[in-house]
Amino acid sequence: MKKSSLYKGCLEPILLRLLKDNGRMYGYQMTQMVKEITKGELNITEGALYPLLHKLEEQGVVETETEMNGNRMRKYYSLTKAGKKQTALAMDEMKAFMQSLEFIVNPKPVVG
Amino acid sequence: MKKSSLYKGCLEPILLRLLKDNGRMYGYQMTQMVKEITKGELNITEGALYPLLHKLEEQGVVETETEMNGNRMRKYYSLTKAGKKQTALAMDEMKAFMQSLEFIVNPKPVVG
DNA sequence: TTTTATGCATAATTTTCTTATGTATACAAA
DNA sequence: TTTGTATACATAAGAAAATTATGCATAAAA
Numbered sequence: 001m002k003k004s005s006l007y008k009g010c011l012e013p014i015l016l017r018l019l020k021d022n023g024r025m026y027g028y029q030m031t032q033m034v035k036e037i038t039k040g041e042l043n044i045t046e047g048a049l050y051p052l053l054h055k056l057e058e059q060g061v062v063e064t065e066t067e068m069n070g071n072r073m074r075k076y077y078s079l080t081k082a083g084k085k086q087t088a089l090a091m092d093e094m095k096a097f098m099q100s101l102e103f104i105v106n107p108k109p110v111v112g
Numbered sequence: 113m114k115k116s117s118l119y120k121g122c123l124e125p126i127l128l129r130l131l132k133d134n135g136r137m138y139g140y141q142m143t144q145m146v147k148e149i150t151k152g153e154l155n156i157t158e159g160a161l162y163p164l165l166h167k168l169e170e171q172g173v174v175e176t177e178t179e180m181n182g183n184r185m186r187k188y189y190s191l192t193k194a195g196k197k198q199t200a201l202a203m204d205e206m207k208a209f210m211q212s213l214e215f216i217v218n219p220k221p222v223v224g
Numbered sequence: 225t226t227t228t229a230t231g232c233a234t235a236a237t238t239t240t241c242t243t244a245t246g247t248a249t250a251c252a253a254a
Numbered sequence: 255t256t257t258g259t260a261t262a263c264a265t266a267a268g269a270a271a272a273t274t275a276t277g278c279a280t281a282a283a284a
Contacts, residue, residue, distance in 0.1 A: 139262075164240090183250080234277085243268080254258095
């Protein structure tokens with residue numbers, strides 16, 4: 001099993017969290033920030049990132065502004081009002097998920 | 113996004129952990145234990161469980177003993193020696209994964 | 225001038241799961 | 255008595271979510 005396969009299914013809430021914390025980000029920036037935060041453990045691939053961002057835009061979760069940085073384009077994403085609501089829900093789910101994982105990976109001994 | 117999609121990619125290490133803690137288990141028992149531990153949050157489907165157990169057996173990670181309980185069959189799984197090694201590695205990866213998730217979902221404020 | 229980094233995008237494929245279906249035993253409820 | 259629920263296995267078809275590969279383009283470093 002590939003190490004990073006653990007992250008399968010977590011990409012969307014991770015991106016939502018990044019946008020919630022940082023307000024406005026472009027795709028490449030997200031990949032770099034996650035790489036830094038996870039000390040190189042999670043490298044978001046473009047093939048996963050961009051289609052997901054496009055889907056979130058279609059769903060009205062994020063909105064975009066395209067800007068030029070020198071001669072290079074950057075497409076900035078930020079949460080919509082609906083997106084902020086959805087992010088709050090997603091964070092609750094993440095908490096529950098992480099707690100369940102804790103229970104499984106670090107089970108409390110049954111005190112007899 | 114479906115709630116349980118967060119668990120994508122985590123099933124294998126979860127099963128390894130169960131076997132590490134409980135020594136010898138049959139498939140249905142695993143589903144029930146996980147359901148209990150996660151307070152109903154994670155319901156492992158048979159379509160995910162059994163093919164994965166079969167794969168682990170092929171790979172020599174687990175070995176099986178089939179027993180009759182009354183008139184009903186139970187196929188007990190336990191970790192092989194190689195499986196125990198792999199489980200140790202998988203648990204290390206899980207720890208790193210969970211810590212990274214913590215960093216993302218609960219970022220430490222930068223103290224200026 | 226060739227590699228590495230930045231920055232976007234998409235198609236083909238693979239991995240991993242859900243849903244649906246099948247077989248069979250046991251027990252409780254209607 | 256037959257209908258639903260629980261136990262217990264198994265597999266096939268399909269969907270979801272990623273990886274890998276490819277493409278375009280600018281910029282800087284080796």
